[in-house]
Amino acid sequence: MAEGGGTRTEHGEASLPEGTSPHGGGTKAILAAFSANLGIALTKLLAWVFSGSSSMLAEGVHSLADSCNQVLLMVGGRRARRRADREHPFGYGRERYVYAFVVSIILFSVGGVFSVYEGIEKITHPHPLEVWWLPLAVLVVSIVLEALSLRTGVRESRPHKGSGSWFGFIRRAKAPELPVVLLEDVAALAGLAFALIGVGLTILTGDGVWDGIGTVFIGALLVVVAIVLGIETKSLLVGEGASDADGAAIERAILSGGETERVIHMRTLYLGPDELLVAAKIAQPSGRRLGEVAASIDAIEARIREAVPVARVIYLEPDVFHDDEASAADPSVSEPSVSEPSADEPSAADPSVGGRARNRAPRDPGRHP
Numbered sequence: 001m002a003e004g005g006g007t008r009t010e011h012g013e014a015s016l017p018e019g020t021s022p023h024g025g026g027t028k029a030i031l032a033a034f035s036a037n038l039g040i041a042l043t044k045l046l047a048w049v050f051s052g053s054s055s056m057l058a059e060g061v062h063s064l065a066d067s068c069n070q071v072l073l074m075v076g077g078r079r080a081r082r083r084a085d086r087e088h089p090f091g092y093g094r095e096r097y098v099y100a101f102v103v104s105i106i107l108f109s110v111g112g113v114f115s116v117y118e119g120i121e122k123i124t125h126p127h128p129l130e131v132w133w134l135p136l137a138v139l140v141v142s143i144v145l146e147a148l149s150l151r152t153g154v155r156e157s158r159p160h161k162g163s164g165s166w167f168g169f170i171r172r173a174k175a176p177e178l179p180v181v182l183l184e185d186v187a188a189l190a191g192l193a194f195a196l197i198g199v200g201l202t203i204l205t206g207d208g209v210w211d212g213i214g215t216v217f218i219g220a221l222l223v224v225v226a227i228v229l230g231i232e233t234k235s236l237l238v239g240e241g242a243s244d245a246d247g248a249a250i251e252r253a254i255l256s257g258g259e260t261e262r263v264i265h266m267r268t269l270y271l272g273p274d275e276l277l278v279a280a281k282i283a284q285p286s287g288r289r290l291g292e293v294a295a296s297i298d299a300i301e302a303r304i305r306e307a308v309p310v311a312r313v314i315y316l317e318p319d320v321f322h323d324d325e326a327s328a329a330d331p332s333v334s335e336p337s338v339s340e341p342s343a344d345e346p347s348a349a350d351p352s353v354g355g356r357a358r359n360r361a362p363r364d365p366g367r368h369p
Contacts (some may be wrong), residue, residue: 093272
């Protein structure tokens with residue numbers, strides 16, 4: 001057993017502790033959203049066929065796009081669990097970010113742009129609704145189903161959110177599935193409200209322009225949500241480091257045992273939602289024997305994994321600290337940083353980092369059922 005509560009591989013990596021989901025806890029929310037969206041899409045499209053409401057068409061396309069998005073999220077989660085290989089020695093965890101980014105593109109193009117186009121078309125060529133009660137009934141039922149889907153997403157997300165705000169959770173979450181599902185469900189409920197207002201005003205006034213205006217609002221909402229998703233997933237794709245709290249916890253874990261005089265510099269990087277790489281150069285007494293250094297690094301690794309269980313790939317380089325040399329080489333001395341290393345520093349993702357570098361051939365059995 002690894003000291004952090006998970007199992008230890010032959011290369012020194014630690015798997016996730018028992019009971020921890022490799023999916024980030026979002027599978028149930030994704031399935032609930034998929035089931036709701038697929039059924040809602042069919043009923044909305046049927047209502048559009050019989051009533052001619054452009055709001056119902058826009059909402060139907062929106063729900064179909066959401067259903068496709070949930071399938072993509074599930075596919076991304078499955079592909080991310082593939083075994084690391086020579087070409088991808090740190091595994092495929094970031095593939096979940098790629099699929100989440102594709103989701104934002106689909107939501108923007110298929111959902112948002114199409115709805116805006118259809119709304120403008122309806123405003124320029126308005127026509128009254130037929131079978132006026134059908135879209136109203138479908139919208140009310142859809143609101144109930146989407147609210148149930150959102151409730152499931154909130155329940156699944158609450159343990160991961162902690163005590164922070166929902167906005168902060170969406171901004172800082174490393175697993176993309178739950179924020180995507182939450183944003184889609186909130187956008188769906190808001191879009192249904194716009195559709196209900198547009199259809200209601202069309203019925204009351206007999207003017208089909210209101211239906212078109214409601215459709216444009218739906219499209220604009222989807223475009224905004226897609227842009228937010230795109231920005232957040234882009235940041236994850238580029239590569240994010242540990243949060244300030246986790247970075248501080250890792251540094252405390254390194255220093256708390258007394259084996260290390262100080263952290264010269266440290267880099268962290270999320271290899272996937274459930275896997276954090278930690279690379280640090282640590283100062284140790286110059287007279288220490290090799291066996292003592294190796295034992296101290298083992299102890300430090302154990303404390304890091306206990307403090308931050310997601311830190312599963314750890315590279316520690318022991319060194320002798322010289323204040324003037326270290327400051328000249330790295331202005332971030334003694335401060336955790338997630339910026340890229342300079343040319344004269346070892347790369348945090350390079351298995352050839354000097355010193356005692358664990359995990360020379362990273363492999364993650366935790367991603368496999």
